[in-house]
Amino acid sequence: MTEPERGIVLGGSWAGMLTARMLSRHMRHVTVVERDVFPAEPRLRKGTPQARHSHILWSGGARIVEEFLPGTLDRLADAGARRIVFQRDAVTLGPHGWQHRFPSRQFGIMCGRALLDWVVREETLSTGSIDVRQHTEAVQLLGEPERITGVRVRDTTSGAETTLRADLVVDATGRGSRLANWLADLGLPPLEEDVVDAGMAYCSRLYQAPPGATDGFPPVNIAADPHSGEPGRFGAVYPQEGGRWIVTLAGTRGAKLPSREADFVPYARTLRDPLVADLIEGAEPLSDVMVSRFGANRRLYPERLDAWPEGLLVLGDALAVFNPIYGHGMSAAARGVAALDEQLAKPGPHPAREAQRAISERVDDPWIMAASKDIEYVDCHVRVTDPRLTGGAADRHQFSAFIDTRALRSPAVSAVMTDVASLSVSPAELSTSRFLALMSRDELRPELAAPPLSAEELALVNLGARAPATTAATPHGLAATADSVSSARPVSEEGHPS
Template structure:
């Protein structure tokens, strides 16, 4: 089926990648495409478990408040299902002990919260919803190996089965192709093969590396909080740690370091990194806890923001990490992927289909909802001398000085803390902090 500006069409949509970003993108297109095909390289496990195609899934994850709102908007009742699967509600103040670079966050009665669970529980809840829709097909155990079309228009994908007998490459024509292949996406290379010029991009790399482990929560032990977050402090404390409650009466603990302060491999490296943290809270909490798994490492690579809103062929939309990859320490990635899916659905609703006008508007909307998280992430990353890329100049210096004031205020003024939490939870833009009553409190700090 061919699209046009006047008749958007309701043909086939292909989603590259069946992780969380791809699954919610497929869900977002239901009702607007006659057929939605999700091509996933793995085969999904029957029960929630970690899988090779999501290497970052073994580490501490959370969906920010704004992400939960987006997910609930698209999948009503999903928060209840996650809670029934063992996800725990953590209020950002009261339940969370948060050490910023300026000190412990002031406590207040917070309405903002997040649900804490392992990544497989979140992924399976979303996958089960999508699988129940008859217009969404999952092609498991298959690789997308190229795009169909030209430098001007993408018209489908080339796929091939994985495994020892890979078979022949076959084609799936499509009116819309959604790239949700994550950090390792090959779409930029395939666009080059079609003759499309390089997509403009920004890069920043703080060299962060993770080490994580699951622990059984010791019975009868109360550490005073449900979760602990120990942030870095540039330039002399480039280490961070997080402890989150997850299903099965367990904690997931992740420790990390920026370039030059990365955790060493294995159990010894994990223990050594714990000792490097600015505060002993997490280490003390684990004194009576038994490990529930092995130590796992992860190096996410650079943050990349690809500007497909500036340069992309018709018929292509890029979502999630394939569009914007963030430093994971700020917890933005899953939430931004959910924003992408919501914007995709809103634009399809506006145009009544999945045609080229929908794709163009979706690219612009996705760029808009990714901008603030990207600026927030990059602004902090460049505080560390070993970071490559990222912003610089007088504006950056002002941003750093202002944020330092905000964090100082948040250490003793609950009103500043609450506003900062709204911004960090992505429910309010950073301009909230310039509201006159808040600005006065911030400047006094």
């Protein structure tokens, strides 16, 4: 790329809006092309069906959003989003046991995905410098194999086609991107692609939380054990604005995920702990059961193409998608946008291949974390060239199980693991001598026999009578360990409202 003046972003969702905002710092004319019409308030729309399911924005992505759109996190908090400090404010059953609720440097934003998109969109477009073409679909790239010069678009109402010229076209059209076809039409060779598909599917349902529970009760995560030899089964209860819970049940291939209302709670009872089932059994459902089967990890390698065209970049889900259970998609997209910002800030020409390589490097951490875990599930379909996924599996899994287990009971190890899980620190940190030294000297807390919930928290969800606050396990499985529970107070960190 020489000094680009005119940029076009294809797709106006999470990655598209952040990209448009970032480009508007470097270019005079930025246009977003979006197939849908944006709702005037936080509402679901056709182009982002995943918004029906629980979403967490990890701090690794949230901090980038805040850098491009200052004030966004406060605006989300004002609209009812919760800021959860991990692991202090969450209750998690990991593959190797219950996690102590240790403090950390990291947080996650929890609210409806429609609210996240709406606030980011409003903040982006309030700058006034970005042109938006709604109900407009990108249908073809214009130019030559060496250089893209624009895009052909179709008005989805009239069917009329026009061309838009640009120095830079960014594909942010998500997992359904037609990039492979567009490149083939230009005569370019196919892009290399890795796929790790554990057959993950999601089903979610909105519930009315008991009064006070969306603020005062922690989010709950029940994970699967990939080494059990059985299909993985997961469950989560996340707070949302408006006093609601979004409850997501998930499963890998063969888990027999429910699609009918009648099967929802029974499936939750098959998880490794009945907490999710207990929480929702008496709660009022507010929606149907919504199913999504987009759970594979898939990564394209555009940077490997010898002749990547000038004037074209790809990021967000169009570049790499991850099993949603890790909550990394939005943060990975934000990291890609930040990488492009750094490239464009450099003086001189910006070759597209170099910029694309920088963007692709930022998806590597979430890719390897998700793919190396999912590959362990039974009946996982794998088609990869990544050498880290094709050899040495036994050693890798043994080490990862060792540190996962340690993090459950060690405040310092847990803090580093949370840095990594939130995409704030690279997983390479876990192989440093610094981290190994930390593991060798850290003191372990007692193993938890049951979910670390305080009596106040249990009372909020009407489970108090069944769960003494300080004993280990009850017949029901609920209990609390006094030293592991901070309190049921509303959460805040660094002065931010929860």
